[in-house]
Amino acid sequence: MIFVDEAIIHVYAGKGGDGCLSFRREKYIPFGGPDGGDGGDGGSVYLKADSGLNTLVDFRHRRIHRAAKGRSGMGKDRTGSKGEDFIIPVPVGTLVYHRDTDELLGDLKAPDQTLLIAKGGHHGFGNAHFKSSVDRAPRRFTKGTPGEAREIHLQLKVLADVGLLGAPNAGKSSLIRAISSAKPRVADFPFTTRRPYLGVVSVSPQQSFVVADIPGLIEGAAQGVGLGISFLKHLARTHILLHIVDVAPADGSDPAHAAQSISQELSQYDPQLAAKPRWLVLNKIDLLPPEAIESHCQAIVERLCWQGPVFKISAKAKQGLNILCRQLMNAIE
Numbered sequence: 001m002i003f004v005d006e007a008i009i010h011v012y013a014g015k016g017g018d019g020c021l022s023f024r025r026e027k028y029i030p031f032g033g034p035d036g037g038d039g040g041d042g043g044s045v046y047l048k049a050d051s052g053l054n055t056l057v058d059f060r061h062r063r064i065h066r067a068a069k070g071r072s073g074m075g076k077d078r079t080g081s082k083g084e085d086f087i088i089p090v091p092v093g094t095l096v097y098h099r100d101t102d103e104l105l106g107d108l109k110a111p112d113q114t115l116l117i118a119k120g121g122h123h124g125f126g127n128a129h130f131k132s133s134v135d136r137a138p139r140r141f142t143k144g145t146p147g148e149a150r151e152i153h154l155q156l157k158v159l160a161d162v163g164l165l166g167a168p169n170a171g172k173s174s175l176i177r178a179i180s181s182a183k184p185r186v187a188d189f190p191f192t193t194r195r196p197y198l199g200v201v202s203v204s205p206q207q208s209f210v211v212a213d214i215p216g217l218i219e220g221a222a223q224g225v226g227l228g229i230s231f232l233k234h235l236a237r238t239h240i241l242l243h244i245v246d247v248a249p250a251d252g253s254d255p256a257h258a259a260q261s262i263s264q265e266l267s268q269y270d271p272q273l274a275a276k277p278r279w280l281v282l283n284k285i286d287l288l289p290p291e292a293i294e295s296h297c298q299a300i301v302e303r304l305c306w307q308g309p310v311f312k313i314s315a316k317a318k319q320g321l322n323i324l325c326r327q328l329m330n331a332i333e
Contacts, residue, residue, distance in 0.1 A: 005156040005196075005231070007059035008099060014042030014083035016121035016144025017070030019129065023137070024076075034138055035077045036126030042147040043067030043083030045118040047096060049108035050089035054198075056156050067118070070144055073126040083120055093159045093237065099151035109159070117152060121145040155233070158196055160212035161332050163235035165266070166244035167258045168215075171283040173197070174315035175244065176213045179325055196234050203329045212238060232269055239332055241278040247296060248287040255282075256303035277331075279309045281324065286314035 017039025024032025045067050065088055071080035096105040096115060106115040122145045130138040164172040180199025197213040214231040235241060245259045259280075267274040282297045297312050309327070313320035 005056060005234070007056040007154045008063065009059055009088075009152050009154065010064045010149070011045040011086075011088075011118045011152055012064070012066045012149045013044050013118040013120040013147025014067040014069035015146050016040070016042045016123040017072040017080035017083075018143045019124035019126035019141035020073035020075060020078075021127045021139060021141045022075035023127075033136065034127040034131050035075055036128050036141055037073035037075070037078045037080065038126050038129060039073045039123040039144045040070030040080035040082040041123050042070045042120030042144065043085045044116055044120040044147070045086045045088065047088050047090050047094070047106070047108060047115045047117055049092045049094065049111055049113045051092050051111040053089060053091040054158075055091065056094070056154055059154065067120060067147065069147070070121070070123055072144075073124070073141075077126075077128055080123065085120075087114070090154060091156055093157050095155040095157060097153040097155065099153045102153075105152070118148040118150050121147040157237050158198055158212050158234045159210065159237055160198060160234075161209040161239050162201075162211045162328055163238035163241045164211060164213045164244055165235065165241050165262065165278070167246070167262060169250075170244040170246045170258075171315045172213050172244050175242075175281075175283065175313070175321075176211055178315045178318055179321055180211060196231050201325055201328075203325055207329050207333075209329060209332050232266075232273065235276075236270075236273060238276065240328065241276050242281050243278050244281050244283050245300065246284050247282045247300065248284050256300050259300070259304055277308070279311065280304070280306050282310065282312045283315055285312050286317040286319060 019038050020036035022034065022036035024035045026032060045065060065086055067086035068083035070083045073080045090108060092108060092111055094108045096117060097103065098105055105117060108115060124142040124144040127138045127141045130140045164176065166172050176197060176199045179201045199211045200208055201211055202208045212234055214234055243259065243262065245255050247255050249255060282300060285293050288296055293312065301310055311320060311324045313324060
């Protein structure tokens with residue numbers, strides 16, 4: 001399925017039904033009087049978080065959504081039926097903005113959470129509503145009001161406890177494959193990950209957490225270079241960021257410089273995101289001679305002046321993964 005994390009839709013609530021102008025005209029009732037009923041309210045438009053959805057792809061071709069209008073009132077004091085509400089299912093984690101004002105209308109974080117985004121029009125009154133002691137035969141009635149119409153900007157931010165951050169080919173996809181059942185593409189060239197992936201990591205039968213993998217970042221990402229900057233918003237809801245660093249790049253580049261570049265791009269994009277708890281994960285230690293692992297990793301840590309937790313792993317060889325996952329579980333709990 002194509003991953004789509006933003007969509008523009010138009011929503012139209014239903015118009016309220018008109019009131020009725022009517023008088024009783026039975027043969028044996030000489031003073032029948034007014035009997036025009038009220039109209040029905042128009043249907044409203046709601047968004048509902050659906051845990052079975054994970055993208056906004058359904059909105060690529062269906063952008064207009066309308067609720068039903070209310071029925072008009074009828075004679076014999078019959079009220080028109082209310083217009084049926086229109087419920088739009090969206091993925092959990094969808095942010096809803098008013099397109100014209102950029103006002104945040106709601107944040108659908110929980111399954112089955114609903115949000116009213118366009119209220120239906122109010123019903124009109126029939127002439128029976130205006131009957132009084134001074135006006136026994138009113139010929140006045142009102143029309144229903146129009147329903148609200150809005151242009152809505154939907155933005156999806158995936159819900160995860162841990163986010164993976166790093167350069168292309170740092171081993172993020174290999175890590176999420178090793179610790180969960182997610183199966184992102186893995187290959188020996190950059191940008192194999194083209195969309196976010198979620199994986200559930202089970203530490204014990206009663207303990208688990210969710211990891212999000214996004215496309216890799218490169219230098220200049222904050223100015224729109226590469227793919228990863230488009231998906232960095234998905235890390236906004238995470239509790240912990242894992243900064244994955246390839247300790248033995250195939251092109252011979254400096255791992256510390258690559259890590260510094262990612263940190264700078266993150267700070268330029270969103271200082272609040274950069275301030276999140278971040279752990280350094282030195283990956284691919286299986287490519288180093290066993291006697292050189294400690295000194296090589298220590299040199300990277302010192303060059304980065306890293307103050308937070310540091311883990312040495314090999315996602316491919318599954319070294320150090322149990323310790324990393326248990327420490328993450330403890331921190332999340």
